[in-house]
Each structure stands twice: as C-alpha cells, then as structure tokens.
Amino acid sequence: MYRSCIFLAFYFLFVGCGGVSEEEAELIFVHEVQPLLQAKCYACHGEDPDEVEGDFDIRSLDGMLAGGESGEPALVPGDPDRSRILEAVTWVNPDLEMPPKENDRLSTQQIDRVHQWISGGAPWPEAGRFAELLRVEWEYADGIQVATSGGLSQEWTNRRYKPEDLWAYQPVGDYTVPARYLKDRKNGHPVDAFINRKLSKQKIPMTVRADLEILIRRATFGLTGLPPTPEDVDAFVSDSDADAFEKVIERLLESPGYGEHWGRHWLDVVRYADTNGFANDYERPNAWRYRDYVIRSFNNDLPYDQFILEQLAGDELDPGNPEMLIATGFLRMGPWEHTGMSVVAETRQFYLDDVTNSVGETFLANPLRCARCHDHKFDPIPTQDYYKVQAVFAPVQFAARNASFLPSENLVGFEKGKERLLDLKAETQRESEQIRDKEEAAAKAWFEARGKPYLSKRDRRKLPDDQQPPRYHGLTHQDLGYRKLLNKRMQLVHRELDRYDSLAFSIYNGPAVSNPHSVRRHVMPDDRSGNPQSTFILTGGSVHAPSDSVGPGVLSALHITDDSLTQNKAFIPDSMNGRRLAFARWLTQPDHPITARAMVNRIWQYHFGAGLAGNPNNFGVMGKKPTHPELLDWLARYFVDSGWSVKAMHRLIMTSEVYQRSSNHPRRAVVDEKDPNNALLSYFTTRRLTADELRDAMLFTSGELNRDMGGLPVKPEINMEVALQPRHIMGSVAPAYQPSQTPDERNRRTIYTYRYRGLPDPLLDVFNQPSADVSCEQRTTSTVTPQVFTLFNSQHTTDRALAMAVRVNKLGGTIEDQVRHAIELAWNRSANDDEVAESVDYVQKMVAYHTANPPEVIEYPTRVKRTMFEEMTGASFEYEERLDVYEDYVADVKAWEVSEEIRALGDLCRVLFNANEFIYVY
Amino acid sequence: MNKNLFHLRNAHAARALNRRDFLYGLGSSIGAVAFSSLLMQEAGEAALSPMNPKVPMLASKAKACIFLMMEGGPSHIDTFDPKPKLNELHLQKFERAGSQFSAMSSGNRYYVRSPFESRQVGESGADMCLPFNHLGEVADEICFYRGCQGESVNHPTAMYHMNTGNRFGGDPAIGAWVTHGLGSINSNLPAFIVLPELAYPQGGASNWSNGFLPAQYQGTPLRSAGSPILDINPPPGVSRYHQRESLDLLESFNQSHLEKHPGHDELSARMDNYELAFRMQMEVPELIDIENEDERTKELYGIGASETDAFGRKCLLARRLVEQGVRFVQIYSGGWDSHDFLERAHGTLIRSIDKPIAGLIKDLKRRGMLEETLIVWCGEFGRTPDNGVREGGVAYGRDHNPDAMAVWMAGGGVRAGHVIGATDELGEKAIDVVHPIKDLHVTLLHLLGLDDNKLTYFHGGRYKQLSQTGGSVIRELIA
Numbered sequence A: 001m002y003r004s005c006i007f008l009a010f011y012f013l014f015v016g017c018g019g020v021s022e023e024e025a026e027l028i029f030v031h032e033v034q035p036l037l038q039a040k041c042y043a044c045h046g047e048d049p050d051e052v053e054g055d056f057d058i059r060s061l062d063g064m065l066a067g068g069e070s071g072e073p074a075l076v077p078g079d080p081d082r083s084r085i086l087e088a089v090t091w092v093n094p095d096l097e098m099p100p101k102e103n104d105r106l107s108t109q110q111i112d113r114v115h116q117w118i119s120g121g122a123p124w125p126e127a128g129r130f131a132e133l134l135r136v137e138w139e140y141a142d143g144i145q146v147a148t149s150g151g152l153s154q155e156w157t158n159r160r161y162k163p164e165d166l167w168a169y170q171p172v173g174d175y176t177v178p179a180r181y182l183k184d185r186k187n188g189h190p191v192d193a194f195i196n197r198k199l200s201k202q203k204i205p206m207t208v209r210a211d212l213e214i215l216i217r218r219a220t221f222g223l224t225g226l227p228p229t230p231e232d233v234d235a236f237v238s239d240s241d242a243d244a245f246e247k248v249i250e251r252l253l254e255s256p257g258y259g260e261h262w263g264r265h266w267l268d269v270v271r272y273a274d275t276n277g278f279a280n281d282y283e284r285p286n287a288w289r290y291r292d293y294v295i296r297s298f299n300n301d302l303p304y305d306q307f308i309l310e311q312l313a314g315d316e317l318d319p320g321n322p323e324m325l326i327a328t329g330f331l332r333m334g335p336w337e338h339t340g341m342s343v344v345a346e347t348r349q350f351y352l353d354d355v356t357n358s359v360g361e362t363f364l365a366n367p368l369r370c371a372r373c374h375d376h377k378f379d380p381i382p383t384q385d386y387y388k389v390q391a392v393f394a395p396v397q398f399a400a401r402n403a404s405f406l407p408s409e410n411l412v413g414f415e416k417g418k419e420r421l422l423d424l425k426a427e428t429q430r431e432s433e434q435i436r437d438k439e440e441a442a443a444k445a446w447f448e449a450r451g452k453p454y455l456s457k458r459d460r461r462k463l464p465d466d467q468q469p470p471r472y473h474g475l476t477h478q479d480l481g482y483r484k485l486l487n488k489r490m491q492l493v494h495r496e497l498d499r500y501d502s503l504a505f506s507i508y509n510g511p512a513v514s515n516p517h518s519v520r521r522h523v524m525p526d527d528r529s530g531n532p533q534s535t536f537i538l539t540g541g542s543v544h545a546p547s548d549s550v551g552p553g554v555l556s557a558l559h560i561t562d563d564s565l566t567q568n569k570a571f572i573p574d575s576m577n578g579r580r581l582a583f584a585r586w587l588t589q590p591d592h593p594i595t596a597r598a599m600v601n602r603i604w605q606y607h608f609g610a611g612l613a614g615n616p617n618n619f620g621v622m623g624k625k626p627t628h629p630e631l632l633d634w635l636a637r638y639f640v641d642s643g644w645s646v647k648a649m650h651r652l653i654m655t656s657e658v659y660q661r662s663s664n665h666p667r668r669a670v671v672d673e674k675d676p677n678n679a680l681l682s683y684f685t686t687r688r689l690t691a692d693e694l695r696d697a698m699l700f701t702s703g704e705l706n707r708d709m710g711g712l713p714v715k716p717e718i719n720m721e722v723a724l725q726p727r728h729i730m731g732s733v734a735p736a737y738q739p740s741q742t743p744d745e746r747n748r749r750t751i752y753t754y755r756y757r758g759l760p761d762p763l764l765d766v767f768n769q770p771s772a773d774v775s776c777e778q779r780t781t782s783t784v785t786p787q788v789f790t791l792f793n794s795q796h797t798t799d800r801a802l803a804m805a806v807r808v809n810k811l812g813g814t815i816e817d818q819v820r821h822a823i824e825l826a827w828n829r830s831a832n833d834d835e836v837a838e839s840v841d842y843v844q845k846m847v848a849y850h851t852a853n854p855p856e857v858i859e860y861p862t863r864v865k866r867t868m869f870e871e872m873t874g875a876s877f878e879y880e881e882r883l884d885v886y887e888d889y890v891a892d893v894k895a896w897e898v899s900e901e902i903r904a905l906g907d908l909c910r911v912l913f914n915a916n917e918f919i920y921v922y
Numbered sequence B: 001m002n003k004n005l006f007h008l009r010n011a012h013a014a015r016a017l018n019r020r021d022f023l024y025g026l027g028s029s030i031g032a033v034a035f036s037s038l039l040m041q042e043a044g045e046a047a048l049s050p051m052n053p054k055v056p057m058l059a060s061k062a063k064a065c066i067f068l069m070m071e072g073g074p075s076h077i078d079t080f081d082p083k084p085k086l087n088e089l090h091l092q093k094f095e096r097a098g099s100q101f102s103a104m105s106s107g108n109r110y111y112v113r114s115p116f117e118s119r120q121v122g123e124s125g126a127d128m129c130l131p132f133n134h135l136g137e138v139a140d141e142i143c144f145y146r147g148c149q150g151e152s153v154n155h156p157t158a159m160y161h162m163n164t165g166n167r168f169g170g171d172p173a174i175g176a177w178v179t180h181g182l183g184s185i186n187s188n189l190p191a192f193i194v195l196p197e198l199a200y201p202q203g204g205a206s207n208w209s210n211g212f213l214p215a216q217y218q219g220t221p222l223r224s225a226g227s228p229i230l231d232i233n234p235p236p237g238v239s240r241y242h243q244r245e246s247l248d249l250l251e252s253f254n255q256s257h258l259e260k261h262p263g264h265d266e267l268s269a270r271m272d273n274y275e276l277a278f279r280m281q282m283e284v285p286e287l288i289d290i291e292n293e294d295e296r297t298k299e300l301y302g303i304g305a306s307e308t309d310a311f312g313r314k315c316l317l318a319r320r321l322v323e324q325g326v327r328f329v330q331i332y333s334g335g336w337d338s339h340d341f342l343e344r345a346h347g348t349l350i351r352s353i354d355k356p357i358a359g360l361i362k363d364l365k366r367r368g369m370l371e372e373t374l375i376v377w378c379g380e381f382g383r384t385p386d387n388g389v390r391e392g393g394v395a396y397g398r399d400h401n402p403d404a405m406a407v408w409m410a411g412g413g414v415r416a417g418h419v420i421g422a423t424d425e426l427g428e429k430a431i432d433v434v435h436p437i438k439d440l441h442v443t444l445l446h447l448l449g450l451d452d453n454k455l456t457y458f459h460g461g462r463y464k465q466l467s468q469t470g471g472s473v474i475r476e477l478i479a
Helices: A001-017 A024-042 A043-046 A061-068 A084-092 A108-119 A127-135 A154-158 A163-169 A190-201 A212-224 A230-237 A244-254 A256-268 A286-301 A303-316 A320-334 A342-362 A383-392 A413-447 A477-500 A562-568 A579-588 A595-606 A630-639 A646-654 A666-674 A689-700 A720-724 A764-766 A786-793 A795-810 A815-827 A833-852 A900-914 B002-011 B035-040 B084-088 B135-141 B155-164 B174-182 B204-208 B240-260 B267-289 B297-300 B311-323 B342-366 B437-447
Strands: A397-404 A504-507 A535-538 A546-550 A863-870 A873-883 B064-071 B095-096 B107-111 B118-121 B126-129 B142-145 B192-195 B328-331 B371-377 B407-413 B418-420 B429-432 B455-459 B460-463
Touching: A024 A108, A024 A127, A024 A154, A127 A154, A154 B002, A190 A630, A212 A230, A212 A244, A212 A256, A212 A535, A230 A244, A230 B035, A244 A646, A256 A595, A286 A504, A286 A535, A286 A833, A303 A320, A303 A504, A303 A579, A303 A595, A320 A397, A320 A504, A342 A383, A383 A579, A413 B192, A477 A863, A477 A873, A477 B267, A477 B342, A579 B311, A595 A630, A595 A646, A630 A646, A666 B204, A689 A764, A689 A786, A689 A795, A689 A900, A720 B418, A764 A786, A786 A795, A786 A863, A786 A900, A786 B267, A795 A815, A795 A900, A833 B240, A873 B035, B064 B174, B064 B311, B084 B267, B084 B328, B095 B155, B107 B460, B118 B135, B126 B135, B135 B342, B135 B407, B155 B204, B174 B192, B174 B437, B192 B311, B240 B267, B267 B311, B297 B311, B297 B342, B311 B328, B311 B342, B328 B342, B342 B371, B342 B407, B407 B437
Parallel strands: B064 B328, B064 B371, B142 B418, B192 B328
Antiparallel strands: A397 A504, A535 A546, A863 A873, B095 B107, B118 B126, B142 B407, B371 B407, B455 B460
16 A cells, blocks of 8 residues: 555556656666666676677666667666666567567556656766765655665665565564454454454455364374374363363374474475485485474473574584584575585585575575675575675584483394494405405416516506506406495495494584595584684675675574674674584574564464465565464564464464364365365465375385384385396496385385485385485375375385284174274275165175185395496406395295285275375365 | 377277376475366366476477486587597696595596597597497487586486586476476376486485475386386285275275365365376386387397497387377486596497487488477596596596586487587586587577476476576577
8 A cells, every 4th residue: 555655646646647757767777777778688788898798888878878789778767668677577579579588678657667767857866976865765665675784785784675575574563463353352362363363354254163183183283293093082072161172182192193294394395315416425324303393392391582592503502412412403404415425615615605595595594605706686585694694604524423322213124234344344255255355366476477576456556557467457448337336335334333432413613624625524623723614795605706705693684683683693703613603503593583583484384385474485565465464463472472382383373263274164165165275264274295194004004014213214114126127326326225124114104214315215205205315395286197106006005904904803793893994094084874884895806816816926026236327447347245134034924825805805995095094185 | 199198098088087197296285286176177188287397488499308317427528529629639647636626536637548549430520539430320400509507516416406406406307397297198107217227326316306386296216127017016916806906905995085075176186196096007008019010110229239238228118108198208318427437338338328429310210200309419528638547558547527518419400410619628617609408498498498597387486497596598599
C-alpha cells in the first residue's frame, strides 16, 4: 500500500503532468537509471574490454550516442520514441531484446524511468555532480536503503530495496495472538489463531480433526520417522483422556527414534556423508561421531543456541571436551579432496568458499555464495561481507583430533572390523610383494646381463635411463594393472584403520598447511604458531586475483541493535583464536533477526511439508516470502523464550488444531480454487515417505529392524548388480561393495548406513534421497517409474516381505488371522472384511502357484571377476576379487527356507508395502 | 518418424491420463504441477506436463543429440590436432614452476612427440592421426574445433564441468537441460539416456544428474551388462501371471483407498505408474536388442570384431534410441588418461571408436537422420605436449591440459567440413577462436534450438542456466 501510493505520486508528478524537467531527469538518472544500466547492461556492454557485445559501450553518454555496430545512436535525448535503447528494453522488436535473459527483463516501472529520463533530455552528470546528486534525499525513490559495510561500487551501496524484501533483516516483530479467531478464546491455541485468521479472511472453510488412527501414524512418522506399533495405536484410540494426544507426543519425544529422525533432517542440511567425494571418495573414518552427536543433541533437546556454538566453535568453547571437538565436524561436512593433481591454493579456497556458503545456508538462511564474485545481486550483502565472514574461518585447519570415546558412544564391532582390515592389509602386502619380487628378479637379470652389480630400486632411482632397467621391466600389463589396484587398496585400508582410533573428524586453529593430501590422516601440529591465513576480496571469486584484504566480520546489514554494537557483541577479534566463537555468539543473540526464524521455519516445514517461508535456506529477496509473517515471528520469539528448545516447538505445533486436521476436506473443490497448494493449511497436506522412512518402515514392519543406536556406519544389502559393478576411483577401481555380515549388523536405521558420496544406494536414490554434495533444505518427492521397479521387483522388497510373512506366520491362527495381522502391521489400522477376503483369496492362489513353482536356491558369490581397461596399456585386464564377507555370511530369510504358505504370505506383504496407504502419510 | 513410435503412441491413446507424465514421472508434487487440471486434460496433450514435447525456442535442424564422451582426457595432439614441431623437440628438457600448477605438471618436463603419423583427410584437409582409419571417410561431415578451454586440471571436476557446466558437481547435466527444454517425444522411454562403461566414471552418476531440475530429467543409464535398468525384471520365481495377480490386488487396495481420500490426485498418478512399469518390462528389452538389425548394419559399426564390438553396440543402440524419440544419448568411452604408454593406450582406444563412430555417421546419413541429429565428440580436457617422466620412447605419455583440447561436432546444423580455431605450435594452449566450455555448451543448446539465456530454472535464489552466468554462441561452428 505504502509503495503504491509513492509510486502513484511519482507517476503523476513526472508522467501525468507531462514533461520531466532536466533536474528531475538528472535525479532519475542518478538514483534509478544509472544503477539499472550498471546492473543489467554493463557486464556485456563495456565492463569487459575484450568482449563488448555488438561493439556497443553503454557506460557513457558518448557511447550511448555513438551506438553499436549498427551505427545508429542508441539514444536520442528528448525523444524516447527514436531511442533504440528504449526499443530494446521494451522487447517490441524480436531482433532487439535486451537484456537477453528473460528473467532480467526490465519491469514496466523501470521502463517508465528510462522513458522519463530520455524525455527529460537524457542528462548524464559528470562524476562530481553525480556524487552530489546521489546525496540528495531521493524522496520519490522506490524502496529503502540499507546501511552495510559498503559494496564494490557506490551505486550498489546506495541502492534501494523493497521493504517487504527485507523482512528477514527486520527485527523479529512482537505480535499479539489474534485471539478473536479462536473458538475458545481462553483455552485456544496461538498457532490456530494466526492460521485461522488468514483462512477466515479468505473465507476458506477448514476441515475436521483427523481420525485417531491417522493422527497417531502422522505424529509417529513426524517425530520418529517410523510407523506406530499396533499396540501404540490401540492405546491411543482407547485413551479417553483429554490429553491423550499430548501423552503420545511426550512418549515420542522421549523415544530415541526422535533424535534419529530429526538428526536426519539436520544432516540433510549440513550434507553429512562418510566419504570425501571427488576422485578417490576416501572414507572419513570418524565422521560418524558427528552424526551421533547430532542425534544426541536432538534427543537431549540441547538448546539450539548452544548447538550452534558447539558446531561453529566447540573447540574454542571447551577444548578439553571431546564432544566439542566432534561437534566442529560441522565445519568439514562438505565434499572436499586434495590429491597429487590438485593445486593447494585452489582446494583451500574451495574449502573456504564452501564453509562460508554452508554457514550462510544453514544458520543465516542465505546462500552467501551469491556474493562471492560480486556484491549480492538481490540482497544487502556486499562482497566485502562475504569475505569478512570467510575470514572468520581463515584459521581453520583440518585434523583428526584425539578425542576419547564417550561412554554413550557405540563401539560395537570395533574388534571384528579392525581384525578384518588387518587381514586385508596383510593379504594386500603379500600380493604386492610378489609383484615387487618379480620386478626385482627381472632387474637382477638385467644388471647381470650387463655384468653390473644389482642395485635396489631406491639406489638406482637417480641413475640415467640407460644405466637402469626400463620402467616396469619384467612386468606384464596384468601385473601393472593389478599393482595399481593393490596400491589403492592399501591406501584405503590405511584410511579405514583410523576408524578404530579415538579420533574426531575435526579442526584446529593454525597457520596455512602446505600439503593437505587427502590420502593421509590430517594431524594437528604441536607448533601452531604463526599467523592465520590472510583473507582478500577475490576479484571475480578467483583465488589468483586477490584485491583488498579484509578482517573477520559479520553481515553488516544485520546490525542487531545499537546496544549490542556498543557492547561489542558483533566484534570479531583479529587473532588466531576466538573468531568463530565471537561469530557464533553474534549469531545466537536472542534478538538476531534470522537465527530463530530460520530454525522455527525448518521445524514447521518438516511438520507441514512447507515452511511458513517457502525456502528454508533462503530468506533473501529471491526466497519465497512468508505466508504468515506474524506467526513466524511469534514462533521465533516463543522459541527463544523457551530457551531455544526444539522439543518445546514440537509440543506447541503438534497440539494445535492445525496440525491435527484431517487430510480430507469436505469442500476440497472450493479450497483448491482459492488455495491450490494449501498454503493456508485448511487441511493437512499428505506427504510421501522419504527414502529413509520407507526403508526404515519396511524393516520395522517386517520385524527386522535392529534399534541399536550410533556407532560405525553399517552396510545394508544394496542392489547386487550395483554392489559388484566396478567404480572408478583415481587411477583404479574401488573394491566391491559388501554388506555387513549379519542381519543384526546391517538391518539398522538408514541414518546409520554408510553414506558414500560416489555410490548412492539405488533404493534410496530412486526415492529422492538428496545428494550429499549440496545442502538439502527440503526433500523432493517425484513419482517416477523406476520407483515401481525398485519397490516391486527388488531383492530388498522380497526379503522384507518374506521376513514379515515369517513374523505374521509365527502368530499361528488361520490364514485369515494372519492376513488381518499383516494389514494391521503395514497400514497401522485394523483391516476391514473386504480387504481380508480379497487377501485370503490371493494368498490361496499364490500357495498353489508356489507349490507348482518351487524356488531356486541362489547363493551369494564369494568371488567376483573383474574386467578393467588399463589406461596405461590400452588393454583389458582381468582379475578376481575375493568377497570375504560372503565367505561367512548370514543371509536374511530366503524363499527356499520357508513353506509355500509363507512365500504366498510374503507375496501379500509385498503388495501391502507397495500400496499407497503404506507409502503416504495423511 | 518411424512406425514403432507411431504404434506405441496410438496403442495407449485412449488412456485418460497422459502417460508421458509417468515415465519419468509426475514432477515435483510440491506445487510444481496442478494435478487436478492435468487430469482434466484428456484430449490434447497436457501442456503442463514437464515431459511433453515443447516447441524449440529457435529454428534448428537438430532434434536430438548423441554425445560421445571420451573420459580421461583424450590427447588432441594424438588425434585431431597433430604437432609436427614436437618431432624436433622430442625429449628435450625444460622446467615449469608456479603456484598454479599441480605436482603433476611442474618440475622437470620433457617434450614428447606423437607416436602416430597423421594425414589430411576429406575436402577440408582436416588433420587426423593414423589410427583413425575409417573416420577419415566421413571427415567432410565433421566440424573440428580446436579453440575450447576448460578450467580444471583434475578428472572429476573437469568431467563435472564438461557434463554440467559446474566444476563442483550437483548441477543438471546437459542432457537434463536439453530434456527440460525440448521435452520428450516418446512417452515410453526416458528422454535422456546414458550408455556408460561397465565402470562408472569418476564422480559417478552425478555426471548425468538432473541436479535441481525435476527428477524426470535425470539421465537413465542403460547398463551395458546385467539388467539394463535396475530391477526392471521381476524377482526370481515371479512369473507374468504372478505379477498380474499381485498388481490386480494392489490396484484393488489402492482403489478403495482412493475412495476414502478423494481429491488426492497423487494417489491415482502413482497407481498408473505401476501399469506403465508392467509394460516397460516387455518393451525395453525389445528396444535394446540389436540382434535383429541386418548384418550389413552391424558390420558397419564394427559389431562382431573384438576391438570395436563394445563401442559399436553402443553407437548402434544410440541410433535406435534416437529413432525412438530419445532426445539426448550420452555414450562413454573410458580410459583415455594416458600418462604412460600413449601409443598403446591411445592406439587401442582410437581403434575401438574409429569404425563405430564412422559407422554411426554413415548410418544416420543413409537413413536421413544425420541432419536432425547432432553428434558431439570430446573429453574433459586435452593433454600436454610434454611429460614429467623420461622413458626412452616406449612408456611415455602426456599429462592433463585444460588449455587445449579436441572437440568435434557433426550433423544437425554444424559447419561440416571445416577446422575452426587453433592451438599454438606445440599444442599447449588454444590461441584462435578461443572459448570457454560454457560457450561450447551454449552453442550445443543453440544447435538444438535452445537459448541458454531463456532455458533457465529458478533454484537457490536465482534463475540458473547451463552456462552458469551466460555465454555466447560460437558462430564459427554453425553452418
């Protein structure tokens, strides 16, 4: 409203009253047109002298008047209709559409400004006058200015923003609950008041409360990522207490599954994986301790401000506490690798850029990357601030730091795993020695033939070529390829042996490191004296083009309050130590405009499928605006007031009517018309299970899920073809994927499964598990055909279904009883008679089928033959890889081990798993 | 285009739902597509579907692309950009140092001559090293480009760069962008198919990722061994009858469930997906079975000869896929990273692709498909004229070099029979018609009728595009 009034006044003044005076035109140019040209045109028309598009330099009046290669002037002062620049920006001529990018097109308002400027004589004041005019308060300007540390240009510094675009930079509002929208003003729920107000204003009817069976399933999946048991459902449905649902919420919040599920959400945002990614995809042998730290933190309801402090600066906060060293693993969660082929300056800068952006996305709801090469195009974040935030992390160096295991950490499988790796190491050494012996025997013969004394490899290395045997002398191409493989295997074993030492995947403050090769354990040096790496504004983001140096700082547009500045809370020391802690303290001030909003928005999103602000990683100009800004602010205050308790937010949100609404709406057609995406929440939006929930729910339902918590990542069975398929890593092929040996070891929750960056589990991948390379603010759920192949045909489904059949069959009773029980387990409700009748009929047919078609016994392979193209020789070479795990493998239950009846029941369970009722949460 | 496609499209035309939506899916269910309106469009293909064919932005000849990706960094010097000067400098020593060089390319260096003779082929007189025996016959269909430069000296980052425009991965592959821009013309197949080596390249499936684009646009690998699409075959012991019974029961469960949840369109979409999958189980194996091609055709691609069989099969399959309306086929040839034994390794690889590629071009041409198909050949970077290891002329090879590489294109709309751009005398660096990879990408899109500046997608706070920040068309490569 405010804006449109201003605009109308402006329009009337300049357009409505006819001509524009030259002074007015000057002001329009300085405040409006020049910044527009700079933002939209300079890049291609002048800024890069090597490449001026169409030979048209737009940066001066002369350039404009001269025009480009067409020879026509682009500008005729006083005559907008004959000015080609106006023709270009209006896109009336299909051959002259500027700026060429659809999304960069000028708005009508911006076009009007250009029009006014030209009709006012197109004045182009020289620099002195320009600066003077810039200081004139531009009362008709659209939008507001924001004080920052300053952009690369004065124009950027002075630019204006629409007030509504800066919502996240404004202090969190203090709103009263609009109680008159509550049915019961005294006992009503604040969340309902805010939500219902909007529905009521838009005249959208709301639906009824969900059925109890549906409600408990929704709450159980929502808080723990698992389905309820039939006992849970019965207990809730038969509980007539008024606070029956509150009891359910409390029980779920206290269950360990809560931290596992909400920890998963956090790990999506921070991009957790057990490997580095890129060429070698080396293991991060101790990363799991960070994963478990996150789960613990959610289960203990660690206050969110403390959670931030620990992840950003735990080592500075309490260096003697292993937990704190583990927490800072956050700073290394992105993909990263340094090999012999990498350039140190580049991989270091890649890290600094990555951590800066990640801190922005995770805590500040702003992908700071956008300000790396230039001042932020949309948000009030100058490049200077980007590098100031980066300077906060300049002292950070990687280390596997000694951090004794905590009593709560799960160390099961350490001995067995270590023993296996040592065996593998010995075997690899033996094989390497054989090849080395062969090479040295050939070398001996070579020296002998020339009548020279034998020299060892080391001794002859520096000799001229003609005085030593040729490289690879005496080795076949088979030997060469295999030796490379063995070398790589040895590297992997050494990396993996670090699993069993009490190390944290962590960091320390120190000067630059000269060789951070990923193949080795990063060790914290005793001598960490020296200066932290200096930080420079990098021109165009290139590490090879440093310009001004900057010290550590925060986002300057986010001055919290004047008070906090005088108390120096925003001050970041320049010293080696303490930068991150100061930054984290700035971030966790109770009146920080973004921190609390960002987190409550995430929590809201995971409950309702969409955040109040639609892009949890981006509250900037280009992010979706909040649908209920007052509610968001109210929640943010509630969050801080309740001691940053995430569990308190769950209690608040889940006890609202809004959360408990049915997903059916009696007047859905009316709602669809007014609110097609259900942004106003008149009913509960249905969601598909995530990949992790799907796998976990199948294991839970089949009775196979081992609920142990934490510890080294486990390896579930994955699609066998993918497991055995060769996978290139630098210079070689990765060893075959082998699952953990026993069902108990491998049938754990998905959060505990080994997360390779280079080898996604196809089951999870096809159900939209996000890549661990990019922060995932929200999982997508597309419906694609390969999902059918996976869920209907895979060995995973076959095995889960059969295990479930065994479970159901154990209860005895008639087929009808068993079918009834299976439906109850799978769909978390009692079965109806039609369903039971149909199922019994199907099972009987399948019993007949299986009687006629006995199953074939399928053995797991204990060796796999590999054919590999050896790039050194241009020939294929073959070898056999031993699959040691399968030599002593305990398989899940298989078809040939059970009766026809159980196999038929397993077929039914497969269908139940595939049903919409299993895979959607209502 | 062909009767197969016609048949497939009509057989199911009566279906109320546009089946195109289901193959590579219905798109994000989060507000991207309004399902209700989609469901109402019975006649006339729903314009809202992300997989519908779309009108190209620009007039163009090419309707599909076959992208031949030589993974590992094929040497331009030993393929299409020979450097006789290296014969003079062979094994001369020099030093290279500086903070921008990795351990691989600094220190003592030795120039290395090519182990291969070269000759000029075709009317254009393009240079071609000798192990290319057959490709010379179609040289005048090819536009050779010597001006492209990358930025990354490391395999995975360079691969990501060539495949997705972003060195650090996570972004959509070219094929995903093309599918996003052009849609699909065969509802039974993915529009973007990858024919990888048995071993996936470094960086894995991220090389054909849909990135932030909807999942329908992801490249689907047709695996060269085993199950072509994972789990496309029923589990052991499950017959067609068994599957049909199971699907019927599922349908019945889902149907009564749907009645209890009116207005939940995603439920019925998912139900139809099962029927499509059931049919695909039959159709895909037929499509990839090249045995019913005639012998002459198979011979043309070198199928049956041990050296060329594997790559020849992929090339022939690519033609069949394009015939069926697949928009983008990427074929991998791996192992080009010849740090040593350049002669043997490059020699074998060149022979393995030479006849198949020549066969592909000839076959497309005789079928009148070449004009509508764009063929691209490249690696992730070129190689250095020198090597850090001195080894009496046997084991030497070359290191990575992003400053120069060999790229060529053939077919739809390219300036066939020309050599564009140049590298310096030693092949160290591109010096004429020099363009970054993003310009190659923009040109490729342009040839397929797409404007990189308009082919954008809102993600992470801005409209993203293949070139990342915009690039220019390399006009010299266009007819």
